[in-house]
Amino acid sequence: MAKKVVGLLLALAMVAVMFVACTPAPAPAPEAPSQAAPASEAPSSEAPASEAPVAEGKLVGLTMPTKSLQRWNEDGAYVKAALEERGYKVDLQYADNKQEVQNSQIENQITMGADILVIASIDGGALGGVLEQAKAAGIPVIAYDRLLTNTDKCDYYATFDNYGVGKMQAEAMVSALGLDKGEKGPFNIEIFGGSPDDNNAHIIHQAHMDVIQPYLDSGALIITSGQIDMEQIGIQNWDSATAQKRMEDLLTAYYADKDVKAVLCSNDSTAHGVIAALKSAGYGKPDKPYPIVTGQDCDKINLGHIERGEQYMSIFKDTRILAQEIVKMVDAILSGKEPETNTTYDNKVIQVPTLGCKLQLVTKDNWKEVVIDSGYYKIEDIPLEETE
Ligand code: BGC
Numbered sequence: 156m157a158k159k160v161v162g163l164l165l166a167l168a169m170v171a172v173m174f175v176a177c178t179p180a181p182a183p184a185p186e187a188p189s190q191a192a193p194a195s196e197a198p199s200s201e202a203p204a205s206e207a208p209v210a211e212g213k214l215v216g217l218t219m220p221t222k223s224l225q226r227w228n229e230d231g232a233y234v235k236a237a238l239e240e241r242g243y244k245v246d247l248q249y250a251d252n253k254q255e256v257q258n259s260q261i262e263n264q265i266t267m268g269a270d271i272l273v274i275a276s277i278d279g280g281a282l283g284g285v286l287e288q289a290k291a292a293g294i295p296v297i298a299y300d301r302l303l304t305n306t307d308k309c310d311y312y313a314t315f316d317n318y319g320v321g322k323m324q325a326e327a328m329v330s331a332l333g334l335d336k337g338e339k340g341p342f343n344i345e346i347f348g349g350s351p352d353d354n355n356a357h358i359i360h361q362a363h364m365d366v367i368q369p370y371l372d373s374g375a376l377i378i379t380s381g382q383i384d385m386e387q388i389g390i391q392n393w394d395s396a397t398a399q400k401r402m403e404d405l406l407t408a409y410y411a412d413k414d415v416k417a418v419l420c421s422n423d424s425t426a427h428g429v430i431a432a433l434k435s436a437g438y439g440k441p442d443k444p445y446p447i448v449t450g451q452d453c454d455k456i457n458l459g460h461i462e463r464g465e466q467y468m469s470i471f472k473d474t475r476i477l478a479q480e481i482v483k484m485v486d487a488i489l490s491g492k493e494p495e496t497n498t499t500y501d502n503k504v505i506q507v508p509t510l511g512c513k514l515q516l517v518t519k520d521n522w523k524e525v526v527i528d529s530g531y532y533k534i535e536d537i538p539l540e541e542t543e
Contacts, residue, residue, distance in 0.1 A: 216264030321362025398428030
């Protein structure tokens with residue numbers, strides 16, 4: 156008994172230290188038995204690992220999935236600027252959400268003599284050949300935000316806590332519905348997944364299910380359509396129009412005589428489409444309020460939704476911090492040192508050493524403080540008034 160208490164106290168103390176000490180938080184993955192590293196291994200927020208002019212004459216091949224979703228424009232710009240500020244040359248490419256396009260961009264970067272590749276993939280399992288080329292040329296590869304799967308050529312991974320994203324979304328929904336305070340429902344809900352070819356989408360879905368399963372079992376939550384598997388709920392490319400169409404179809408098929416009370420969306424672009432469908436179906440009136448809609452990324456358009464009460468929450472992922480962490484990682488790798496990581500992800504072939512950065516919950520109550528006061532956006536960039 157005494158042993159158990161001491162064990163529990165130790166575990167609690169470790170968790171406390173981890174959350175105080177870590178800049179980035181550990182990120183457990185479902186298919187990926189990743190473990191949180193002890194706090195001592197957590198990355199520090201100090202200056203880059205090496206002060207030597209390691210960057211001189213070095214070329215970083217940086218590839219991003221698409222310009223059509225807001226966050227990648229910021230990620231690309233911040234990472235490029237941070238690397239250039241450090242003295243690296245950077246080749247930044249966007250691939251219009253087509254993996255084959257990205258593969259030839261990476262091939263080009265290898266031919267150009269890139270010293271290291273930083274890749275935010277589209278379909279993380281479909282780079283095969285190009286990663287073999289990188290391996291043959293001895294070029295290190297960092298997966299950026301999205302894991303590269305089914306390969307032994309993914310040397311490091313830098314991301315946000317993807318399981319934490321899904322957990323935060325589902326817990327926010329549960330709490331907004333009052334389920335954690337004894338509300339019994341039943342509440343009719345629907346779930347919108349991310350792109351089925353993106354590993355992150357599966358991690359988020361797993362976290363959603365872990366949080367809501369007890370409420371589905373007790374009957375407090377009902378997925379009215381019964382659609383729960385990734386094949387049914389996944390939104391290819393996280394595309395707003397596809398999400399809007401699915402929500403319209405669900406409202407027509409299942410909600411003629413009832414209201415949907417929550418839509419658990421995996422990110423802001425899918426939430427944006429869902430909100431458009433809800434609006435045209437007459438939600439947003441005093442007798443038909445918007446359901447609880449979740450998201451992540453703090454896209455500018457979604458901050459407008461939050462301000463107007465159309466979306467309940469989003470998650471701020473500070474890509475400026477991820478960019479700084481990438482610089483440290485690149486510095487360390489190119490100086491022959493081990494970069495700092497705080498967890499691992501299983502990519503179905505190897506355990507990839509990973510740096511998981513932390514998240515911040517954003518609602519109507521704190522969004523200005525989090526994204527405006529921190530200098531991430533300017534208030535005039537946020538569409539506070541309805542645009543359509
Ligand atoms: C990212 C999310 C983003 C989504 C669509 C995911 O891989 O982790 O932040 O919303 O892609 O761009």
